[in-house]
Amino acid sequence: MRRFIKEPISEVHAAIHALVDAADAHIEGDFDTAAAKFKDANCSVTWKWLNDAWSDVRKNVVFWKPEGDSQLVPKSERDPDRSIKAAIKRAVLERDGYTCRYCGLPVIPADIRRVAHGLYPSAVPWSSRNPAEQHAAFQASWLQYDHVEPHSHGGMSSLENVVISCALCNFGKDRFTLRQLDIEDPRLREPVPSDFDGLERLRRFGLPKTRTSPRSKESTRVNEPLACELGPTSESFFFPGSYISAGYVNVPPVAGKARWFKIGSSVEAEMVERDGVHGCIVRCPRKMIDRRGIDADAYLAPLLPTRGHRKAMQPGPDPEWSKGFFMTPFSHEHIEKAIARLPATGSKQLKILLQRAEDHGIDRLADTIKAELELRGPTDLDDKAAQRHLEWSEKVAGLGLDEAILAAFQHFPLRAEERLLVRAIAKTPGIGYPELVKIRGKGDVGLILGHLIYERLGFFRGYLPNERRMSGLLLHRTEGNGPVTYRLTSEADRTFKTMGVF
Numbered sequence: 001m002r003r004f005i006k007e008p009i010s011e012v013h014a015a016i017h018a019l020v021d022a023a024d025a026h027i028e029g030d031f032d033t034a035a036a037k038f039k040d041a042n043c044s045v046t047w048k049w050l051n052d053a054w055s056d057v058r059k060n061v062v063f064w065k066p067e068g069d070s071q072l073v074p075k076s077e078r079d080p081d082r083s084i085k086a087a088i089k090r091a092v093l094e095r096d097g098y099t100c101r102y103c104g105l106p107v108i109p110a111d112i113r114r115v116a117h118g119l120y121p122s123a124v125p126w127s128s129r130n131p132a133e134q135h136a137a138f139q140a141s142w143l144q145y146d147h148v149e150p151h152s153h154g155g156m157s158s159l160e161n162v163v164i165s166c167a168l169c170n171f172g173k174d175r176f177t178l179r180q181l182d183i184e185d186p187r188l189r190e191p192v193p194s195d196f197d198g199l200e201r202l203r204r205f206g207l208p209k210t211r212t213s214p215r216s217k218e219s220t221r222v223n224e225p226l227a228c229e230l231g232p233t234s235e236s237f238f239f240p241g242s243y244i245s246a247g248y249v250n251v252p253p254v255a256g257k258a259r260w261f262k263i264g265s266s267v268e269a270e271m272v273e274r275d276g277v278h279g280c281i282v283r284c285p286r287k288m289i290d291r292r293g294i295d296a297d298a299y300l301a302p303l304l305p306t307r308g309h310r311k312a313m314q315p316g317p318d319p320e321w322s323k324g325f326f327m328t329p330f331s332h333e334h335i336e337k338a339i340a341r342l343p344a345t346g347s348k349q350l351k352i353l354l355q356r357a358e359d360h361g362i363d364r365l366a367d368t369i370k371a372e373l374e375l376r377g378p379t380d381l382d383d384k385a386a387q388r389h390l391e392w393s394e395k396v397a398g399l400g401l402d403e404a405i406l407a408a409f410q411h412f413p414l415r416a417e418e419r420l421l422v423r424a425i426a427k428t429p430g431i432g433y434p435e436l437v438k439i440r441g442k443g444d445v446g447l448i449l450g451h452l453i454y455e456r457l458g459f460f461r462g463y464l465p466n467e468r469r470m471s472g473l474l475l476h477r478t479e480g481n482g483p484v485t486y487r488l489t490s491e492a493d494r495t496f497k498t499m500g501v502f
Contacts, residue, residue, distance in 0.1 A: 083157065
């Protein structure tokens with residue numbers, strides 16, 4: 001009998017160690033090192049180790065119907081408190097510490113990750129909708145409260161039945177029992193003492209929570225015209241590493257202490273980049289800086305134009321909008337022109353633009369950027385690749401899906417592993433995932449099938465809005481109580497036959 005679903009590899013421990021180094025660097029005021037360490041911790045090997053166990057939890061099951069196992073309990077007879085109460089969580093954390101009771105991995109609360117994401121949004125990416133855009137180390141070390149005996153089998157949300165676990169041990173365990181997974185009961189082992197604090201030392205750098213109301217929502221949109229003037233005594237200050245959230249400017253520690261400015265009638269702010277350094281320009285009376293114990297002269301900066309206080313710039317011939325867009329008037333025509341350029345813009349730049357658009361309250365632009373990033377899925381395109389995919393899209397504009405598939409795979413032929421899987425699906429429509437894994441000899445089948453479309457994205461952009469999955473243009477994927485099954489779409493079947501794939 002094993003102790004856990006999957007043993008943590010050395011890269012996972014190294015990634016978590018990098019998080020510790022990043023936190024220490026931030027506390028010491030070395031923000032460049034902190035950002036670099038957070039970025040190092042976002043390791044693709046760690047992400048794959050974790051997500052392989054998430055993609056299909058059924059493969060973690062060893063025995064489907066072990067002898068003497070507990071049975072499903074009718075919903076009416078289950079513990080009504082499915083959610084674990086705060087008092088129970090505190091007691092469990094005090095008992096177990098920041099360590100997974102199954103595999104022993106150090107774990108970090110989600111709200112600490114949110115603090116890190118707020119401080120370093122580009123180095124600590126996190127998308128609640130797309131696991132591929134979640135920081136690998138924070139994913140792997142995500143603190144969970146696990147019902148050892150599943151709630152569906154009568155398990156209580158009690159101190160006796162709940163333990164601290166990492167994300168893999170909790171989500172990989174899913175609804176299954178310990179006997180089904182062939183895992184020892186972690187409660188039979190005493191918690192292992194550890195000095196690891198779950199990076200709680202970063203908590204003090206988070207922004208205070210604020211109430212959300214119609215008025216406060218408006219205050220979170222920076223650079224709007226203010227109801228009253230800032231006054232002639234106001235000056236501009238640039239704070240490197242600062243950011244805007246929930247109507248506050250969060251300034252990293254100065255003289256060992258973090259500071260906040262509430263955006264309002266006396267304070268204006270804008271997120272900017274200066275000489276490669278991200279931060280905020282804050283315009284306010286000097287006395288507000290002095291009150292916070294900050295040397296105002298050390299952060300003094302000339303004012304950048306902001307919405308409501310800017311002079312309109314004359315647009316030149318095809319300006320570099322990704323850098324200058326937010327310094328020009330926000331006319332409808334201007335925004336539509338920017339939207340038209342999104343498909344030819346690199347993914348990294350799109351994410352930066354998304355943050356800027358949200359900060360300025362340009363909802364239409366922000367929503368369109370989100371849709372473009374969602375369309376690309378895990379495909380991370382630079383500017384040249386984005387332009388190339390757009391050109392492919394223009395080549396097949398107006399063609400039927402059969403012709404687009406033909407053009408895509410003539411330009412970008414099937415690789416050997418892709419051809420192997422396509423042939424197997426064509427030969428046995430409705431073939432299951434486990435059979436494909438046996439044919440492939442490795443467990444990366446889902447990734448390969450997904451990339452049938454992703455790597456040829458440009459040819460299929462015009463057909464994607466009506467598909468829930470990108471791969472749905474080529475494959476029908478069904479899920480039920482059994483394993484996932486696949487069969488080719490009629491268009492893909494016809495085209496691949498024409499090409500002689502099978």
